[in-house]
Amino acid sequence: MTLSTIKSRPIYPGLTPDLNARSNIIVSDKAGAEAVAELLSRADSNFAKRTTIILADTLADKDRQAIARELAPVTIEFHATLADGIARLRQLLDGAPMGLRLYAAGSEPLIGLVVQAGGDFSIDHLSIRTEHRGTLMRRVQCVHCKTFIENVTTNPVKCTHCGITLLVRDHYSRRLAAFQGVCIDAEIPGDIPPTEALYQ
Amino acid sequence: MSGNILRRVRVAEVEPVANRIKRFRFVDIDNAPLSEFSGGSHISVVMHSGDRLMRNPYSLMGSPTDTSSYQISVLNVDPSRGGSRFMHENVKVGSELEIGQPLNLFPPAKLAKKHVFVAGGIGITPFMAMMNELDGLHADFELHYGVRSLEDGAYCKYLQSRYGSRVNVYRQDLGQLIPLETVLSSQRLGTHMYVCGPKPMIDWALQAARLLGWPDENVHSEQFSAPPPGKPFVVKLARSGRDIVVSGHQSILEALEENGIDAPFLCRGGACGQCQTEVLACDGFIEHNDHYLTEPEKVSGKKIMICMSRIPTGSITLDL
Numbered sequence: 001m002t003l004s005t006i007k008s009r010p011i012y013p014g015l016t017p018d019l020n021a022r023s024n025i026i027v028s029d030k031a032g033a034e035a036v037a038e039l040l041s042r043a044d045s046n047f048a049k050r051t052t053i054i055l056a057d058t059l060a061d062k063d064r065q066a067i068a069r070e071l072a073p074v075t076i077e078f079h080a081t082l083a084d085g086i087a088r089l090r091q092l093l094d095g096a097p098m099g100l101r102l103y104a105a106g107s108e109p110l111i112g113l114v115v116q117a118g119g120d121f122s123i124d125h126l127s128i129r130t131e132h133r134g135t136l137m138r139r140v141q142c143v144h145c146k147t148f149i150e151n152v153t154t155n156p157v158k159c160t161h162c163g164i165t166l167l168v169r170d171h172y173s174r175r176l177a178a179f180q181g182v183c184i185d186a187e188i189p190g191d192i193p194p195t196e197a198l199y200q
Numbered sequence: 201m202s203g204n205i206l207r208r209v210r211v212a213e214v215e216p217v218a219n220r221i222k223r224f225r226f227v228d229i230d231n232a233p234l235s236e237f238s239g240g241s242h243i244s245v246v247m248h249s250g251d252r253l254m255r256n257p258y259s260l261m262g263s264p265t266d267t268s269s270y271q272i273s274v275l276n277v278d279p280s281r282g283g284s285r286f287m288h289e290n291v292k293v294g295s296e297l298e299i300g301q302p303l304n305l306f307p308p309a310k311l312a313k314k315h316v317f318v319a320g321g322i323g324i325t326p327f328m329a330m331m332n333e334l335d336g337l338h339a340d341f342e343l344h345y346g347v348r349s350l351e352d353g354a355y356c357k358y359l360q361s362r363y364g365s366r367v368n369v370y371r372q373d374l375g376q377l378i379p380l381e382t383v384l385s386s387q388r389l390g391t392h393m394y395v396c397g398p399k400p401m402i403d404w405a406l407q408a409a410r411l412l413g414w415p416d417e418n419v420h421s422e423q424f425s426a427p428p429p430g431k432p433f434v435v436k437l438a439r440s441g442r443d444i445v446v447s448g449h450q451s452i453l454e455a456l457e458e459n460g461i462d463a464p465f466l467c468r469g470g471a472c473g474q475c476q477t478e479v480l481a482c483d484g485f486i487e488h489n490d491h492y493l494t495e496p497e498k499v500s501g502k503k504i505m506i507c508m509s510r511i512p513t514g515s516i517t518l519d520l
Contacts, residue, residue: 021413098387099413122313122390127415 006170012111012130015103017043022099024051027089027114029082030059031134032106033067039103040071048074052092056085056110086113093121105131109139109150112177125174136199140168141178148178153199156184156192165192168199206246206298207234212269214293218354220276221322222288223261225269229296233267237302239330242424243270244468246298249286252450253458256283257424257468259326259396260302264333270299273354275322281426281449305472306394306422308334313390315341318378318405320397321348324355326422327396331363342366344383346401349373380408394420424469427451427508428489434515437461438480443515452506456520463506463520470508477506483514 015035018024024047028036033055040048053076055067068076079085093100102123104114111130118128140149140157147161155168159181166181173180185191213225228234237260244255258272274287291297308315308330315334317327324345334341343363347353349371359367370376384393393414395405402421409419427450435444435452446455453475456463466474470490479486479502488498490505497503504518 018413018415020411023413093389096389098384098389098391098418100389101413101415122311124415124417127417 004170006172008172008174009170010108010112010115010130010172010174012132015039015105015129015131017047018101018129019043019047021101022050022097024101024103025054025089025092026051026103026105027054027056027085027110028104029055029057029106029110029134030063030067032104032110032131033071035105035131035133036103037070039105040074045073051075052077054079054085054088054092056080056082057106082110082113085110086117089114089117090120093117093123096121101129102127103129106133107135107137108132109137109177112139112172112174115174116177119174138168138199139178140166140181141173141176142166142181144183148176149181152179152181153197154195155198156195157181205301207301209270209297209299211291211293211295211297214291217273219352220278220288221273221354222276223271223273223354224287224291225262225271226297226299227269234270235302236267237264237270237329238304238307239264239333240306240308240326240422241302241304241329242306242326242467243272243302244300245272245287246300247283247286249282249290252282253454254281254283254286255300255454255457255468256426259306259329259422259424261325261328262332264329265336270302273322273325277426281429283426303466303472305467306396306420308339308394309392309418309420311390312392312418313340313388314392315339316383316387316391316393317341317343317345318380318393318395318397318401319343319345320401321346321353323395323397323401323423324353324359325396327394328355328359330394331359335363342368342383344368344370344378344380346370346372346376346378346397380405381412384409384412384414392418392420394422396422399423399425422471423491424467424471425489425508427454427470427510428487430487430510431513433511433513436481436515436517437520438517439520446510451508452504452510452518456506461520465507468507470505473505475505475507477504478502478519479504479516480519481517482511483516484512486511486516 051074056079104111138152140152142159145162156165164183167184171180208229209226212227215223217223242257242259247254262271276288277284429449466472473492489508
């Protein structure tokens, strides 16, 4: 992860287990599962008993079995999409008591959506333990038409709704769980720098 | 910012509210409106006791939107460094005092779903203003208030009549203890805990919350301790070349102020970090009495919080 001069650009310090938490919820994708395995290796068996993993990713059967083996004996719920995983997280947070610790490991959109969901249940973003693994792709909001563009890998990127070419800024909204995309050729229409694959 | 914009006030009311506790009400000297404040704020009160100058922090306990007066409660501490005894013995209705602007280092978390207040003795005062404010916002809160006895605990009846079952009083003389583990075990996600009282109680509450898996971000505490006394020593000011003697009952900050030196400060209780000062040289070791510097910073001996900390003897050179 590159450092940024933009203060709102999130940083992800890495996963550490909260051995005192009454329950732990970990949201992860395939790449993040490696970080989760490392987390579990630093915790005790009581931690594993109190922990639920939401694995939100499209997985082949053999990957699914490999992850289940690697993260055993922790209960893993597999969800085919990030949206399904986040919906399940919100279900678990609804009505949960204090003493719950939330973790997110994987892509930035996954971490951002976990932090956003946590915020909706008054969980302070600093108390959520996060680790970025795998792809650099971003979730971007077009500041002009407010459309969210998922899985952005290039800068600039065309807005999927209004078609404006957007400069993807490090300027991040925790509330929206998205980086901000602004019109790149506002001064001289058509003056667009070459597209770079920055977020593979 | 040195936080020392002062306002002259007149004491409009002094009321004994419990054993060794008096409530003071201040109005502006010209009856001008005071600033509104936020629940959890404190003011410093300037006291000239003999040839000594002290500025002690006290939590504001009245209604945050009442600009006609400020109220504080003062426990006559024994042994006192002089501040609380001065308030109890020398300050009467009609006395004039100087106070600083309200400062808040202990605000309730605005996004909390619920607030759990844990108070011991005189530690009730910041919560009185907080509950007043939160009640007006229809926020969810509960108070757990430990007192030695009903004679020693201030405002028990008032709080119970005003807030009903949201107020829980525990009497040490009846062997009642705050059942903190039970209280903290059954709170909904998004609850914040606040503790104010004697240091052992604060440590106990913070530890209980941590062991129940409460994130640090949901746990808040405030403690104003007086600077512990010691032996006299000398502060050498590197920039002005002056030598200032700090007496046994003074803090470095108080000694500087007595000599007309404007040093930065806010809370005067070792909590806020505003008076952090660089140490250029020091005889022996620093007695760090603040709860702001990290352990490594304290061990390094390169920084000192001049409102609380001192050296046993000799001299210390500061970047001032």
